[in-house]
Amino acid sequence: MANKKSKNIDKEKGFSKVSIAWYPGHMYKTRKQIEADLKIVDIVIELLDSRIPISSRNPDIKKITAGKRKIIVLNKCDLADEKQNQRWVSYFKQKGIEAVLTDSNSGKGIENCIKEIEKIMEEYMQEQSEKGRVGRRIRAMILGIPNVGKSSFINRISKRTTAGVGNKPGVTKQKQWIRINEKIELLDTPGVLWPKFESEEVALNLSFTGSIKEEILQRVEIAYQLLKVLLENYRNNLSNRYGIEKSHIEEILNQDQPENVNIYEIMLEIGRKRGCIISGGNIDEEKTARIILDEFKNGKLGKITLEYPNDK
Ligand SMILES: Nc1nc2c(ncn2[C@@H]2O[C@H](COP(=O)(O)OP(=O)(O)OP(=O)(O)O)[C@@H](O)[C@H]2O)c(=O)[nH]1
Ligand SMILES: [Mg+2]
Structure with a gap:
């Protein structure tokens, strides 16, 4: 009896905790969803803001995407210093990650991005077809913090105009794959990573670019x-x-x-x-x-x- 009572009290406590800790709970669910999606894709397209490639990078992303093939897309390159854009591409290449520049408003760089994805995946897809999995498309998904241009990028790469619009949270829907071309398909919902304020400088950078209101x-x-x-x-x-x-x-x-x-x-x-x-x-x-x-x-x-x- 006493046991039951204490359990009830715990439950109550737990309940009030849930409402206080609502945001972290939401982040936890998001992360689980991303982890589940990652299991079914071959390559991650990590979107960063060209003006702040470090501040717009979720520091946990390495852990989350460990063992996955990856391409970094430096989006909004039209807003950033051209010389620095080239330096950032080299910087990531030196670290062993392919990086490309895109402007998802005009579509500049999108074709090149598709080409690079095919190049990164070429050997793996060859192996797959040797194993008898012929004609299987490369499966990709997008990850990025808020406002980095995920929806605009999806619209451009898939040549459609409605991605992300009316994308109501909480409504369960089936996984949708968007066909990019003969070789690639893309998960239609991007993984939204929370930004991380590791320093005041990072928080300010994210405010300047609009990732934090x-x-x-x-x-x-x-x-x-x-x-x-x-x-x-x-x-x-x-x-x-x-x-x-x-x-x-x-x-x-x-x-x-x-x-x-x-x-x-x-x-x-x-x-x-x-x-x-x-x-x-x-x-x-x-x-x-x-x-x-x-x-x-x-x-x-x-x-x-x-x-x-x-x-x-
Ligand atoms: N100049 C420029 N603006 C861009 C580019 N990509 C996106 N934008 C703009 O950035 C803003 C945010 O773009 P979205 O595509 O909605 O970004 P998102 O990552 O889907 O944002 P959330 O869904 O809020 O996480 C919009 O005003 C876009 O028009 C780009 O390459 N260049
Ligand atoms: Mg969006």
Whole structure:
């Protein structure tokens, strides 16, 4: 009897724990689903953001995909520095992982990606056909963190326009394979990996590119942090975009006051240039922050890479 009672109490405790720990529970289920899907595919297509190839990489992915053939797709390459794009491709090749660049908006690089997948799988498929499994297609699946371009990539590679749309979670559906060509088929639902904030730098990079939604309250600070990075490595882009002379930027930065105050003043200068004025003639910092973040995200500030291979 006493035993039964304590069991009930445990159950209650367990229940309240479940609702508190809802998000990790969801992640656990996602991971199990990915592990199950991995068992039935031959190759993993790991999508990364070309602007932040390390920060957009889930650090557990190595463990999750151990023993699987893999290709890294550096997506959104149109938004990143072309020189750095090439360096990143070499970086992954040196590590023994084939990497390709894609722009899933225009479709650039997609054909090359298909070719590389066929090349990676060639020997294995040959073995398969020698074993009598003739005509079997290469089975592939996509893995990537939110917003990296998984749905856009699927649409491009499968030449259709509806992937991921109306993809309601919780609705059990049969596994669907999309035929890419005579040789390849792709699982229609990508594995969504949670991003991981191993450092403040990673968290900021993911905010700049839109994999983490910025809260309105934090927006000004996130824009400030982005501005700081851009002032270091892409000062010309800022100067050109907002029409502020480089000498004037230097003047502001050289003022004898804390660095963050100087950078903040540059943010205000950008706001002034863009007419973000509120009552009393003050600068609307919230609106200014949004302009800077949006213009980075959609490439209006130019082709910008935030992480370089040598950094790591
Ligand atoms: N410039 C550029 N934008 C891209 C590219 N790929 C995707 N996008 C844009 O990035 C945003 C996110 O793309 P999605 O395809 O929805 O990304 P996802 O990984 O499916 O996102 P979730 O389903 O939220 O995990 C959209 O605004 C796309 O138009 C690319 O190669 N270049
Ligand atoms: Mg999607």
